[in-house]
Amino acid sequence: MNISRNLNEVFKNIENAAIRSGRKRDDIMLIAVSKTHPVEAVFEAQKCGVNVFGENKVQELLEKYDKVPDAKWHLIGHLQRNKVKYIIDKVEMIHSLDSIELAAEINKRAEKIKKVMPVLIQINIGKEESKSGIFEEDIYSFMEGLSVFSNILVSGIMTIPPATDNKDKTREYFKRMKEIFDKIKVNNYSNFDIKYLSMGMSSDYEIAIEEGANIIRVGTGIFGSRNYSKEV
Numbered sequence: 335m336n337i338s339r340n341l342n343e344v345f346k347n348i349e350n351a352a353i354r355s356g357r358k359r360d361d362i363m364l365i366a367v368s369k370t371h372p373v374e375a376v377f378e379a380q381k382c383g384v385n386v387f388g389e390n391k392v393q394e395l396l397e398k399y400d401k402v403p404d405a406k407w408h409l410i411g412h413l414q415r416n417k418v419k420y421i422i423d424k425v426e427m428i429h430s431l432d433s434i435e436l437a438a439e440i441n442k443r444a445e446k447i448k449k450v451m452p453v454l455i456q457i458n459i460g461k462e463e464s465k466s467g468i469f470e471e472d473i474y475s476f477m478e479g480l481s482v483f484s485n486i487l488v489s490g491i492m493t494i495p496p497a498t499d500n501k502d503k504t505r506e507y508f509k510r511m512k513e514i515f516d517k518i519k520v521n522n523y524s525n526f527d528i529k530y531l532s533m534g535m536s537s538d539y540e541i542a543i544e545e546g547a548n549i550i551r552v553g554t555g556i557f558g559s560r561n562y563s564k565e566v
């Protein structure tokens with residue numbers, strides 16, 4: 335797996351998509367999703383200038399956290415309340431806030447260590463039963479519920495759109511996310527600072543950027559397939 339070559343390709347694609355959307359390469363944060371890949375792959379990516387990594391499982395994040403100095407970690411997958419305590423001091427951002435109960439737990443744990451934890455609200459844009467996240471129509475009541483938690487900073491929204499080969503359909507979901515993002519930016523909550531729109535993975539990150547994403551989460555496109563060899 336040639337991580338360096340893959341990354342150069344991804345960097346180039348990000349830059350071009352950013353230009354198409356009237357922005358700069360540096361306006362887009364790339365999260366390298368290292369789940370299932372060994373720390374050697376993370377080191378390799380670090381050598382190529384990437385230092386923000388995403389994991390979707392707490393246990394795996396903790397293992398890599400201990401082995402990789404200096405990297406920044408984002409928790410991008412579903413988070414169980416009883417695991418918040420393990421990661422609260424280790425991650426830069428939690429992308430998968432999907433319930434008030436989880437927010438309460440993050441808030442409680444963050445308060446204990448005198449931290450304010452940036453979180454993104456996960457939106458279930460395709461209303462899929464298999465996915466977690468808030469429905470579009472529930473976002474305002476959800477925001478109101480979050481407004482009492484002074485040790486979380488609600489920093490934006492995240493989604494994983496329904497899997498489809500139809501790029502137009504994917505684009506529609508991203509457009510809807512951008513509309514939600516622009517709408518909720520305007521609010522009076524002191525623990526809100528909406529600036530991140532986290533969407534786009536290996537198969538669709540260029541479309542996501544064109545539609546306004548400023549955080550993309552790319553795994554396969556950098557580290558290769560997760561199905562076969564775990565070797566770098």
Ligand SMILES: *Cc1c(COP(=O)(O)O)cnc(C)c1O
Nearest residue numbers: 367390410535536551552553554
């Ligand atoms: C695995 C994962 C990604 C990366 O997916 P790829 O298709 O490998 O790029 C992005 N976001 C989340 C939430 C993930 O779980």
